[in-house]
Amino acid sequence: MTQIRMTQVAPTAPSAPLLDVQHLTKSFGGLTAVNDVTFQVPERRIISVIGPNGAGKTTFFNLITGIYAPDRGTVNLAGRSLVGLRPDQVVEAGISRTFQNIRLFPSMTAEENIMLGRGVRLRGGFWDSVLHTARFQKDEEEARNTARLMLDFVGLSKWRGELSTNLPYGDQRKLEIARALATTPKLILLDEPAAGMNPRETEDLKALIRAIRDELGVTVVLIEHDMRLVMTLSENITVLNYGSKLAEGLPHEIRNNPEVMTAYLGSGAAAGNYGKEAR
Numbered sequence: 544m545t546q547i548r549m550t551q552v553a554p555t556a557p558s559a560p561l562l563d564v565q566h567l568t569k570s571f572g573g574l575t576a577v578n579d580v581t582f583q584v585p586e587r588r589i590i591s592v593i594g595p596n597g598a599g600k601t602t603f604f605n606l607i608t609g610i611y612a613p614d615r616g617t618v619n620l621a622g623r624s625l626v627g628l629r630p631d632q633v634v635e636a637g638i639s640r641t642f643q644n645i646r647l648f649p650s651m652t653a654e655e656n657i658m659l660g661r662g663v664r665l666r667g668g669f670w671d672s673v674l675h676t677a678r679f680q681k682d683e684e685e686a687r688n689t690a691r692l693m694l695d696f697v698g699l700s701k702w703r704g705e706l707s708t709n710l711p712y713g714d715q716r717k718l719e720i721a722r723a724l725a726t727t728p729k730l731i732l733l734d735e736p737a738a739g740m741n742p743r744e745t746e747d748l749k750a751l752i753r754a755i756r757d758e759l760g761v762t763v764v765l766i767e768h769d770m771r772l773v774m775t776l777s778e779n780i781t782v783l784n785y786g787s788k789l790a791e792g793l794p795h796e797i798r799n800n801p802e803v804m805t806a807y808l809g810s811g812a813a814a815g816n817y818g819k820e821a822r
C-alpha cells in the first residue's frame with residue numbers, strides 16, 4: 544500500500560483523548576436508545592463498539608456525527624465541541640464515517656464517488672463550479688489526485704473508471720472507506736464494515752483497517768458483529784446493551800466477561816454470532 548501521511552491532528556496533551564464523549568443520551572419517545580454513555584478514544588487506536596441488535600450502536604455514531612442532536616452530554620474532538628454541528632461540519636472538523644448499508648452512487652465511477660467525498664475539503668464555491676473557473680479546475684484536479692491516491696491505498700486502482708455498482712461487494716465496502724478517507728479525517732467511524740463479507744474479504748479488511756491507523760495515522764472506531772474480527776483487531780472494546788455501557792476493556796477481558804455473554808445470549812441471532820466467533 545502507498546505510504547501517504549494525511550492526518551491533521553492538532554497537538555493535544557499526551558493524555559488527552561482525541562475523542563471525548565461524556566454522558567451522551569438520546570431518547571426516541573419513551574425509548575432511551577443511548578443512555579449516559581461516556582467513551583474516550585486516544586489518538587491512533589483501533590476501538591470497537593459491540594452489543595446485541597438494537598443496543599444503540601448506530602444511534603451512538605449518529606449522535607457523534609451530527610445526524611441526531613443529543614438530549615444530554617458532550618462530544619469533543621481534539622478539544623473542540625461538536626454538539627450542534629451539522630454532519631458536513633463534523634466531517635470538516637475531522638470525523639468521517641461509513642454506514643451499515645452501502646451508500647455509493649451506482650451510476651458514478653469508483654473515482655467519481657471518492658471525488659465527491661473530497662468535496663468537503665475544497666475551497667471553491669457554487670459559482671466556481673457553475674462557471675468552471677480556474678479555481679474549480681484546480682479543485683477538480685486536486686480531488687482527482689486524492690481519489691487516485693485513496694484508490695491505490697485501499698487496493699482498488701484497477702476499478703478507477705468502473706461504475707461503483709459493478710464492483711464486487713467487498714470492494715464496494717472498501718470504496719466507501721476510501722471515500723471517507725478522502726476527507727482527511729482524524730477519526731474514522733466504520734459501521735459494520737465486514738457485514739456481508741466472505742472470510743477472505745474480512746481478512747483484507749482487517750489489514751486495511753490496520754494500515755489506516757499505521758500508515759495514515761487515522762484513529763478508527765468500528766461497530767462490528769463479527770467477533771473474530773473484533774477480538775483480533777481491537778485494542779479496546781466497549782459494549783453497549785439497551786443503550787447503556789455494559790463493559791469496556793481489552794479483548795480478553797470482554798471475551799471472559801459473564802455479563803457480556805449473558806447480554807448476547809439473551810439476544811437471539813447475535814448470541815449465535817458471539818458464542819461461535821468470540822473464542
Ligand SMILES: Nc1ncnc2c1ncn2[C@@H]1O[C@H](COP(=O)(O)OP(=O)(O)OP(=O)(O)O)[C@@H](O)[C@H]1O
Binds near residue numbers: 576594
Ligand atoms: N430514528 C429513530 N426513531 C425511533 N427509534 C429509533 C430511531 N433510531 C433508532 N431507534 C431505536 O433505537 C434503538 C437502538 O437502535 P440502533 O440502530 O442504534 O441499534 P444498534 O445497536 O445499531 O442495532 P443493530 O446492531 O441491529 O444495527 C432501537 O430500539 C431502535 O429501534
